[in-house]
Amino acid sequence: MSEARNTGIKNSNGKYIVFIDSDDFINCQILLDFLSKDDTDMPDVVFLNAVKYDKGSVSYFGEDYQPEKILNQSKVEVLKGLCRFRKFPGSAWNKIIKRELIIREKLFFERGIYSEDIEWSMRLFNAATTFSYLDGCYYYYRQGRKDSITGTVSxxxxxxxxxxxxxxxxxxxxxxxxxxxxxxxxxxxxxxxxxxxxxxxxxxxxxxxxxxxxxxxxxxxxxxxxxxxxxxxxxxxxxxxxxxxxxxxxxx
Structure with a gap:
């Protein structure tokens, strides 16, 4: 997966990048709403909501973003707010990231390891300076995926x-x-x-x-x-x- 993502980054030409895993799907309207906004002062990272789905049923993913702790807040306040979560919000697929930041900071995914999103997200949070949040259900994550580190241990x-x-x-x-x-x-x-x-x-x-x-x-x-x-x-x-x-x- 790292190699595919890195190839996508290198061949991208838009202002923003999102990552979507092959067995999941997204609500495209959320992205269209984002792209319709004035882009003169757009953030480095936009947090998005996600839910789990399995055979037609949908369940809450567990990340309870509070807009007031992200919108118009400093980087310190945003990360402080994210620390309220029980689980580290380190997935690549629940964020919109400014392409310029990824290229400038060389935020490519390390190959040959599992849980590469964690390693990548730590570098992302350290490098990014501005953050935002979009309400609405954006990402549908397939329940029972084999890439869950606590689900399939090796x-x-x-x-x-x-x-x-x-x-x-x-x-x-x-x-x-x-x-x-x-x-x-x-x-x-x-x-x-x-x-x-x-x-x-x-x-x-x-x-x-x-x-x-x-x-x-x-x-x-x-x-x-x-x-x-x-x-x-x-x-x-x-x-x-x-x-x-x-x-x-x-x-x-």
Missing amino acids: EKSIKSLLYILEKNAEMEFNRDISSYLYSFLSYEYLVLLFIMTSKNIECDADIKRRAYHLRFMLLKSNKLIYKLIFPIITLLGVDITGRILKAIRGNI
């Missing part, structure tokens, strides 16, 4: 997420937004610990050691609950903490 999915977290741990984020970006990373770190406990996976000592080392990200988050998990991992290790997270899934 050794590669664990190694990919571990690699993404290690790469971002070395990034230099803008100081005024770093705590919010580390909150997003902390969420994905807890996902990593969660999936490492999967019955069909036996993580070796090196993976566990690297995951344990990354616990420092929790202390850089702006969320108290993440900070409180740090001493638990330090005391009990990643295995037991992962099993605890699995037992209380949905409450963090």
